[in-house]
Structures are given as C-alpha cells and as structure tokens.
Amino acid sequence: MPIDRHIVLFDLFGVIARHQRPGALARMAARCHAPTAAFTTAYWACRPPYDAGRQSAPEYWTAVLRSLSVDADADTIEELRLADIDSWSRVDNRMVAYAQSLRAVTEVALLSNIPSDHADAFLAAQPWLHTLDHVAFSGKIKAAKPSPAAFHHCAIAMRAAPADFLFVDDREENVRAAQAVGMNGHVFTDRDELAAAIDTWLPTRRPTWK
Missing domain, CATH: 3.40.50.1000 (HAD superfamily/HAD-like)
Structure with a gap:
C-alpha cells in the first residue's frame, strides 16, 4: 500500500x-395532485432506503404515493422519477x-x-x-x-x-x-x-x- x-x-x-432545483417538489406534488407540504414530507421520509440501494425507483415512488393516498400507476411513477432526476442534475x-x-x-x-x-x-x-x-x-x-x-x-x-x-x-x-x-x-x-x-x-x- x-x-x-x-x-x-x-x-x-x-x-x-x-442542490435540488427550487420549486421542483411543488411541481412534482402538483403532478400527483397532492399538497406540497405533505408531498415534501413523504418524499424525504421514504428516501433513505432508496438512497442506500435497498429500494428500486418504482418501490420508492410507490411508497411515497401510497403515503399520500395517491394511486401509484406506472405512468405517474415514471414521470415523477424523471422529474426527480432532472431536479438534481x-x-x-x-x-x-x-x-x-x-x-x-x-x-x-x-x-x-x-x-x-x-x-x-x-x-x-x-x-x-x-x-x-x-x-x-x-x-x-x-x-x-x-x-x-x-x-x-x-x-x-x-x-x-x-x-x-x-x-x-x-x-x-x-x-x-x-x-x-x-x-x-x-x-x-x-x-x-x-x-x-x-x-x-x-x-x-x-x-x-x-
């Protein structure tokens, strides 16, 4: 060595x-018709397993949307996933x-x-x-x-x-x-x-x- x-x-x-683009979380919240504050709380509360590679992107977004009582359909999940990636780019x-x-x-x-x-x-x-x-x-x-x-x-x-x-x-x-x-x-x-x-x-x- x-x-x-x-x-x-x-x-x-x-x-x-x-850091994340200003307003990105509000735009993602609007996409799934959720209040920004509630979406932001769910976004960060569900994040640790996703960051640490213990969840896939669909699993993470399903957890976020379910915590908001929003239907976790594949199109919504993919739109949110791509918007999220762009917000940190x-x-x-x-x-x-x-x-x-x-x-x-x-x-x-x-x-x-x-x-x-x-x-x-x-x-x-x-x-x-x-x-x-x-x-x-x-x-x-x-x-x-x-x-x-x-x-x-x-x-x-x-x-x-x-x-x-x-x-x-x-x-x-x-x-x-x-x-x-x-x-x-x-x-x-x-x-x-x-x-x-x-x-x-x-x-x-x-x-x-x-």
Whole structure:
C-alpha cells in the first residue's frame, strides 16, 4: 500500500453539484395532485432506503404515493422519477473545474448519497466523473452517509487508510461521521475557504485556478 497518500474525497450535492432545483417538489406534488407540504414530507421520509440501494425507483415512488393516498400507476411513477432526476442534475462548473485541477497534485474521489438510477443519469451526463480516482454512489455501494460503511467503502476500494482522506461535505453531521472513522474533515461553505483548507492539508502546492 502506498504511504503518505492524500485523497480529497468530495461530497457531490451542495459542493460540486447544486442542490435540488427550487420549486421542483411543488411541481412534482402538483403532478400527483397532492399538497406540497405533505408531498415534501413523504418524499424525504421514504428516501433513505432508496438512497442506500435497498429500494428500486418504482418501490420508492410507490411508497411515497401510497403515503399520500395517491394511486401509484406506472405512468405517474415514471414521470415523477424523471422529474426527480432532472431536479438534481445541475453542477457548479467552477467547482467541477477546481476538483479536476486538484488531480495535478493529489488523488480526488467522490462519495455521494444518490439513488442508483440517479447515479446512472449523472454518470452519463457528466463525463468528468469518469476522470476521478474513485466514485462511490450510495445507491451502488448499498451504504449512505453518515453510515460508517460508506466511508469504509472508499478506504477499502482505494486501498488507503482513513487518515489519507480529507472528506469535504456541506453537512456537518457527515463530516463528523467521516472524522469518527479516522478521516480528516472539512465542512464546505465556499470554494475559497475550501481551497485554503486544502492548501494547508496538502504537502504540495495546489494548482492555480480561476
């Protein structure tokens, strides 16, 4: 196993990719004639097994619709599934460029909570993901943050020690979970603060970026 490795392990949404499109949940609620507040509650309450790869998309959406007493017909489920994928499809192009620039001086990986079908769509639409040293999607690895299993997967897959990683996430609870398994952690707020933290953590100077 190589020694003195430094791996920046990025979260996706809220760091490199943008959060869900504003108004997306209201539009999905309208599609199934449900109040937005009730739809939003059901959407998130049913989400963990879907994110962790323990449910398929039809199983997830059936659970959501049944909790709202809405008929879970195949056409509605597919429309909601596609709308959901689209709602999470935006990236921050400057953060993409920054993450890619880091590969000149360190290894770069990604760990994201994302269902398997969303992951497939993201991989198809964002070819830069294929340039990273490792990509771990919760729906594919069957473990979602903040479960220790998600972080252990990355260490095992990359044949690295937890201390070799700097995990970057916009959610403090996920960063604390990474630190609990021995990784370094940084709570993301903006790119400049992150770049300064990575500068301090890396033994070599990071590349110039704009």
